[in-house]
Amino acid sequence: MDKKSLSERDICSKYITPAITQAGWDLHKQIREEVSFTKGRIVVRGKLHSRGESRRADYVLYHQPNLPLAVIEAKDNKHSLGSGMQQALGYAEALEVPFVFSSNGDGFLFHDDTGTGAQVETELSLDQFPSPHELWQRYCRWKGLQEPSTQHNIEASYYDDGSGRMPRYYQINAINRTVEAVAQGQKRILLVMATGTGKTYTAFQIIWRLWKSKQKKRILFLADRNILVDQTKNNDFKPFGQAMTKITKRQIEKSYEIYLSLYQAVTGQDEDKNIYKQFTPDFFDLVVIDECHRGSASEDSAWREILDYFSNATHIGLTATPKETKEVSSITYFGEPVYSYSLKQGIEDGFLAPYKVVRIDFDKDLLGWRPPKGMRDKNGELIEDRVYDLKDMDRYLVLEARTQLVAQKVTEFLQASGDPYQKTIVFCDDIDHAERMRQALVNLNPERVAENRKYVMRITGDDQEGKAELDNFINPEARYPVIATTSKLMTTGVDAQTCKLVVLDQRIQSMTEFKQIIGRGTRINEDYGKQWFTIMDFKKATELFADPSFDGDPVVVYSPKGDESPVPPDDLEGGNQSHAGEEGVFSDPSTEIELPEAEEGQKRLKYVVDNVPVFVLAERVQYLGPDGKLITESLRDYTRSCVHKHFASLDDFLRRWSRAEQKKAIIEELAAQGVFWEALAEEVEAKRGPAVDPFDLICHVAFDQPPLTRKERAEQVKKRNYFAQYSGAARQVLEALLDKYADTGVEHIEDLKILQLAPFSQMGAPIELIKAFGGKAGYHQALQDLETALYQPSGAA
Structure with a gap:
């Protein structure tokens, strides 16, 4: 048999797999072939989207299902032994495995990142493939886990419901890093994972492994929204069964092992509300804090008292947005994150929905408005004589025409989208603004409201009927409500998988809050046609996308009390930072609070003007680029740049096109990168005529050649x-x-x-x-x- 005539799959089955199993690896328990560990980035242009290719490793080898050790990249025998090494190293970096192999069926090139071997890369014959025991011992030396008890602790298995569901690769990384940190005695641990990436499921698997290995026997899970506790108990944590209970404001039952609680249920401003003190300080040996950027990040928070009381326990903080300001620091308390998985990476991997931004600027926002001398508002209040601009709108000045124009633009977008029932959240500056927006949207959508009065609902903390509809808004199977106007209530804890439109008519200065709001749209639900979402921005909030801290690593700027050392300015965290459930607010966490008053003891004055027209100055659409930055780009521009990345010149393209055994391979490759052939053809054919094929589209759009039709x-x-x-x-x-x-x-x-x-x-x-x-x-x-x-x-x- 001529080995060079064999396909890559034949090389795997005839040479590589036998060599691995001969070395002692269990074919069914330790070897997985063709492991797709990402979903493929979703690319959006106009109303269309496409999904790129997933990243797929030919082999992943495991110590056991929760501990990947090695990646193998296979090539056919026409390639050299190490031709797959660089590709495999990229996979290994993502999967966080130290052992990497490349093979063409003649042997293996072995790359060892642990520093425990004689050299980094070594050529091995087929019968020299290392055994599972050898690689496991090297791994443990690399991680500093030589003690048998420590090794036993990190070997605890995941919870397996029998469905075949496994944690995603980044969840495995987060779980393993956390379990290893606990096994090595680390007491404060921070996990940073973008909204929609499964923090609660990840927390469940961490707790399950620590609990089953008996490293942690009594665990407290803290959250700051009632809905979060109930969702956690009824969904991800359900396998804990009878070992689990929810703490309420009554006498504590101490026979359980897993306790879930609201911060507010166990603490308060009065000593008799501090239910947590009914437990001894050593009762819990693990405390997991969900959304730990909230109250627990603040040194003088009453919520921090719980953590201080159970200070001997291991504390694990979970957040999508670690808070780093001059007054509050997640990192100062928990330490540097043991693992971070960003929104940018989640979108790149195809696990999170990308977004396009529709930015709309109004004349009075950008150019400002000054009232005529002596002008009174709708309520008879004398309007202060000064220039009002974007920062004042809906906070100190209400222009009713502006509210109407925002509602009109939202309505037009929903109608033009072809899906007027797509779930939409409109973020407003306060409850009053949310109510005015609800009324405007109701009046602009009389037919939809006639079908069901809940087409538009205000969902705010002060409205019981609106709050009662929150579950229906979240439920993908419930058509109504369609549009929710809100202020602070829906910034966190709202798992709105089918939300396709996020409207920002709120002045946002906190990067933490901005990330949380954007997170309302980042979940994907392909069963209901949710692959991407739109952000409609009326108050320049999306300028925060340009800030390096939007998707970068958090930087500590916190200055402890008594420390007079200078700290960097923190412009983004100025303004109104307080919101429901944050430090100092110990009532129902869903209760919203008004914006800060102008002076102590006086309610902030808000002028309402009903006779000033407002016009659109500018409107543009921006897309998320491959580098995570927003770009204003047409379909033709995107296609041109995409083609130029693949083909250096027209001659290069013509040469590769003529050599391709199947032209559709090139067409499909570019489609996977987001070239929408049908939409592009429609655009070109509108000027040129019908039936232009991809070859001529590329020549015309990317290289300015006159196109010919297929005919x-x-x-x-x-x-x-x-x-x-x-x-x-x-x-x-x-x-x-x-x-x-x-x-x-x-x-x-x-x-x-x-x-x-x-x-x-x-x-x-x-x-x-x-x-x-x-x-x-x-x-x-x-x-x-x-x-x-x-x-x-x-x-x-």
Whole structure:
């Protein structure tokens, strides 16, 4: 057998897998083949989206299911031994495994990142593949886990419900890093994971492993929203069963092992509310704090008292947005994150929904408005004589025409989208603003409201009926409410998987709050057509995307009391920082509070003006670029830049196109990068005419060449008397293929199944038609020759 004639899969089955199993690896428990560990980035342009390719490792080897150790990248024997190494190193970096192998079936190139071997890269024969025991011992030395008891602690298994569900790769990284930190005695641990990436499920698996290994026997899980505690208890934590209870404000039952609680249920401003003191300080040996950027990050918070009381326990903080200000610091308390998984990475991997931004600027916001001297507002209040601009709108000045224009733009967007029932959250500055916005949207959508009065609902902390509809808004199967106007209530704890539109008519100065609000749209639910979402911004909030701290690592700027050392300015955290559930607010966490008063003891004055017109100054659409930055770019611009990344010049493209055995491979490759062929064709054909195929679209859009239609290309082939070299059935087939090309394009004629369709089915069976070319190889060669003739430069002989 000629090894070089074998496919990559044959090399795997005949050489690589036998070499691994011969070294002692269990085929069913320790070896996984073709492991796709990302979903493939979703790319959005206009109303269309596409999904790129997932990252897939040929082999991942495990000590046991929760502990990956090695990656193997296989190539066919036409490649060298190490040709897959760089690709494998990229996979290993993401999966956080130290052992990497590349193979072409002749042996292995072994890369060892642990520093425990004689050298970093070594060539091995097929029978020298290392055993599971050898790699595990090297791994433990690398991690500093030589003690048998420590090794036992990190080997505890995940919870397995029998469905085959495994944590995603980044969840495995987060779980393993946390379990290893606990096993090594670390007492304060911080996990940073973007909204929508499964923090609660990750926390459950961490607790399960620590609990089952008996490292931690009594665990307290703290959250600051009642809905978060109930969701956790009923969903991700359900396997704890009878060992779990929820703490309420009554006598504590101390026979359970897993306790879930609201901060507010166990603490308060009065000593008799401090229910946590009914437990001894050593009762819990693990405390897990959800959304730890909230009250627990503040040194003088009453919530911190709980953590101080149970200070001997291990504390694990979970957050999407660690808070780092001059007054509050997650990192100062918990230490640097043991693992971070960002929004940018989640979008790149295809686990989080990307977004496009519709930015709308109004004249009075940007240019300002000054009232005429002596002007009074709608309520008879004398309006202070000064210039009012964006920072004043809906806080100190209400322009009713502005509210109406925002509602009009939201309504127009929903109608133009083709889906007026897509879940929409409108973030307003306060409860009064949310109510005015509700009224405006109701009046602009009379038909929808007539269908169901809950088409638009205000969901704020002071409105019981609105709060009662929160679960229906979150539920993908519930059509109503469609539009929710809110202020602070829905910034966190709202798992709105089908929210497709996030409207920002709120002045946001806190980066933490901005991230939380954006997180309302980042979940994907493909069953309900939610792959991406739109942010409609009326108050320049999306300028925060440009700040390096939006998706960068948090930086400590906290200055402890008594420390007079200078700290960097923190402009983003100015303004109104307080919101429901934060430090100093110990009532129902869903209760909202008004904006700060102008002076102590006086309610902030808000002028309402009903006779000042407001106009749109600018409107633009921005997309999320590959680097995570927003870009203003047309479909043509995006296609041009995408093609230029793949092909250095027109000659490079023509050369690769002519050499490609199947043209559809190039077409599909560019489609995976977000080139929307149909939309691009519509745009070009609106000017040029019908039926331009991908070849001409690329030449025209990326390299400024005049495009030919498919029909024009087919006619050129006929004029050259191309078919004179064929006769009989072969000529009939090729003439019909050319006609099919003119109708449907090159991808369709490259598919052998076309021979089963008319008019080919009237000519004979597919096998007979292929025989007319001397066999399959002759048919494919004739097809390639036809394509070469199709794509000859105009006028070529």
